[in-house]
Amino acid sequence: xxxxxxxxxxxxxxxxxxxxxxxxxxxxxxxxxxxxxxxxxxxxxxxxxxxxxxxxxxxxxxxxxxxxxxxxxxxxxxxxxxxxxxxxxxxxxxxxxxxxxxxxxxxxxxxxxxxxxxxxxxxxxxxxxxxxxxxxxxxxxxxxxxxxxxxxxxxxxxxxxxxxxxxxxxxxxxxxxxxxxxxxxxxxxxxxxxxxxxxxxxxxxxxxxxxxxxxxxxxxxxxxxxxxxxxxxxxxxxxxxxxxxxxxxxxxxxxxxxxxxxxxxxxxxxxxxxxxxxxxxxxxxxxxxxxxxxxxxxxxxxxxxxxxxxxxxxxxxxxxxxxxxxxxxxxxxxxxxxxxxxxxxxxxxxxxxxxxxxxxxxxxxxxxxxxxxxxxxxxxxxxxxxxxxxxxxxxxxxxxxxxxxxxxxxxxxxxxxxxxxxxxxxxxxxxxxxxxxxxxxxxxxxxxxxxxxxxxxxxxxxxxxxxxxxxxxxxxxxx
Numbered sequence: 001x002x003x004x005x006x007x008x009x010x011x012x013x014x015x016x017x018x019x020x021x022x023x024x025x026x027x028x029x030x031x032x033x034x035x036x037x038x039x040x041x042x043x044x045x046x047x048x049x050x051x052x053x054x055x056x057x058x059x060x061x062x063x064x065x066x067x068x069x070x071x072x073x074x075x076x077x078x079x080x081x082x083x084x085x086x087x088x089x090x091x092x093x094x095x096x097x098x099x100x101x102x103x104x105x106x107x108x109x110x111x112x113x114x115x116x117x118x119x120x121x122x123x124x125x126x127x128x129x130x131x132x133x134x135x136x137x138x139x140x141x142x143x144x145x146x147x148x149x150x151x152x153x154x155x156x157x158x159x160x161x162x163x164x165x166x167x168x169x170x171x172x173x174x175x176x177x178x179x180x181x182x183x184x185x186x187x188x189x190x191x192x193x194x195x196x197x198x199x200x201x202x203x204x205x206x207x208x209x210x211x212x213x214x215x216x217x218x219x220x221x222x223x224x225x226x227x228x229x230x231x232x233x234x235x236x237x238x239x240x241x242x243x244x245x246x247x248x249x250x251x252x253x254x255x256x257x258x259x260x261x262x263x264x265x266x267x268x269x270x271x272x273x274x275x276x277x278x279x280x281x282x283x284x285x286x287x288x289x290x291x292x293x294x295x296x297x298x299x300x301x302x303x304x305x306x307x308x309x310x311x312x313x314x315x316x317x318x319x320x321x322x323x324x325x326x327x328x329x330x331x332x333x334x335x336x337x338x339x340x341x342x343x344x345x346x347x348x349x350x351x352x353x354x355x356x357x358x359x360x361x362x363x364x365x366x367x368x369x370x371x372x373x374x375x376x377x378x379x380x381x382x383x384x385x386x387x388x389x390x391x392x393x394x395x396x397x398x399x400x401x402x403x404x405x406x407x408x409x410x411x412x413x414x415x416x417x418x419x420x421x422x423x424x425x426x427x428x429x430x431x432x433x434x435x436x437x438x439x440x441x442x443x444x445x446x447x448x449x450x451x452x453x454x455x456x457x458x459x460x461x462x463x464x465x466x467x468x469x470x471x472x473x474x475x476x477x478x479x
Contacts, residue, residue, distance in 0.1 A: 034294065100202070118343075157364050267329050
């Protein structure tokens with residue numbers, strides 16, 4: 001008879017913190033398959049709950065009904081379940097604070113990141129969220145998110161791109177939409193986002209984000225600026241941001257400072273990871289002191305030692321652990337969970353019909369029409385590549401001082417905003433470097449150093465400048 005055993009453990013002395021090594025604990029309990037063992041520790045680390053299962057409790061996690069993906073009244077989607085059957089919930093909107101969330105999904109190759117991403121994207125569509133999705137794996141990470149793309153065909157997200165240039169166009173579009181909302185909501189006296197009243201919740205999702213943010217990437221600095229600003233400002237405006245990545249170290253994601261705040265305050269899901277990533281997450285204080293996450297092995301099941309003289313041993317493949325993860329900011333951060341098993345049992349030729357069904361019928365939610373005149377052709381025509389980039393970042397003509405500015409060249413740039421927006425949100429028009437710096441200073445109440453001003457000026461869409469030019473112009477302004 002299969003039985004489940006549950007042990008409650010407490011620290012021996014007041015002030016002690018329970019620590020453990022998963023493999024050593026399993027060996028002490030004579031358990032060959034560490035996946036049969038689940039350990040939960042309290043926030044203070046003084047108590048632990050040890051559960052022993054007769055078999056891997058996460059071997060099969062079946063999604064019974066796609067309607068289970070719809071966001072609940074507390075702004076959470078049901079992405080899978082824990083070892084004990086409890087639901088693993090991911091928050092996309094906080095009705096108490098009226099804010100969108102920051103979402104990070106990390107996993108090494110083969111850890112199940114693409115499947116996890118599909119579940120999140122499908123849940124967003126079913127929940128009425130407008131998604132701008134950049135798949136920097138050339139569209140291969142989640143092809144079903146693109147849907148039956150083609151003339152007259154609808155996709156499953158509001159706008160999908162597969163290039164770094166298209167991703168930059170999306171980031172700029174998301175940022176302009178955010179700034180437009182900031183202006184409109186300020187006039188209405190709104191300090192919080194009210195879901196679907198009247199604007200939809202928006203998420204900018206970047207899959208394989210490490211390709212955009214790694215050292216040497218062509219748009220690393222620009223992308224870092226937009227991601228940081230959207231993550232910092234967009235929450236109360238109903239604009240969230242999510243990064244799916246294979247990063248082994250935070251330096252591969254635009255620098256550790258870029259994501260530290262997102263990691264501590266956002267929704268973080270860790271699939272199978274690299275050791276260097278885990279060490280940095282713990283060092284940065286993502287996990288409370290004393291809490292540890294048992295490594296997720298590549299394969300589940302018991303691995304027996306086989307003698308070279310045993311000619312009748314079973315050489316069948318062990319089941320994989322794809323989709324097994326830790327929902328770090330969930331209710332049970334040190335308990336393994338597993339994303340729903342989705343899709344056909346075997347690979348299909350072309351798009352998987354079962355995954356397409358996950359998204360459900362109908363057109364995906366879109367950005368509100370109030371912002372269309374501002375964000376321009378890149379979104380309205382669903383462009384990609386350099387065509388999208390030039391539509392959002394039109395190259396200004398040279399002015400007399402050799403600075404970017406002057407009249408914009410024709411060719412599908414963003415149209416005039418339907419209402420005034422902050423100076424930092426507008427494209428430069430006949431501006432000198434002094435004008436551009438003054439716009440940055442006017443838009444920020446906090447003191448800025450020359451490096452910060454350089455970053456903000458070079459992100460305003462005008463001609464790139466050097467640090468020396470910034471310092472010389474600051475001296476002139478000061479004088």
